[in-house]
Amino acid sequence: MAEATITSKGQITIPAEIRRQMNLLPQDRVVFTLLPNGTTVMRAKNRSISTLAGSLKSTSKKRVAIKDMKMR
Numbered sequence: 001m002a003e004a005t006i007t008s009k010g011q012i013t014i015p016a017e018i019r020r021q022m023n024l025l026p027q028d029r030v031v032f033t034l035l036p037n038g039t040t041v042m043r044a045k046n047r048s049i050s051t052l053a054g055s056l057k058s059t060s061k062k063r064v065a066i067k068d069m070k071m072r
Helices: 016-021
Strands: 029-034 040-045
Antiparallel strands (some): 029 040
16 A cells, blocks of 8 residues: 655655556646545546547548647
C-alpha cells in the first residue's frame, strides 16, 4: 500500500511505486472520479489519440489522417 500526504496547498506527490505501475511521466494528466460509495478512482490520461485508431466502426469508406482533421 502506498501513502501520500496532502500539503497546505492541497497538493500531493504520487508515490514512485504508483507512478511506475501506471506508467506516469511528468506532464501526464490524471482524472479523479468519486464513486457513490466514497471510493476515489484515479486514472491516467496518458494515451495518445493514435492509440484509438480503429476502435470505432466507420460508416464511411473515406479515411482522414489525424493531421488533416479540423478541431471544432
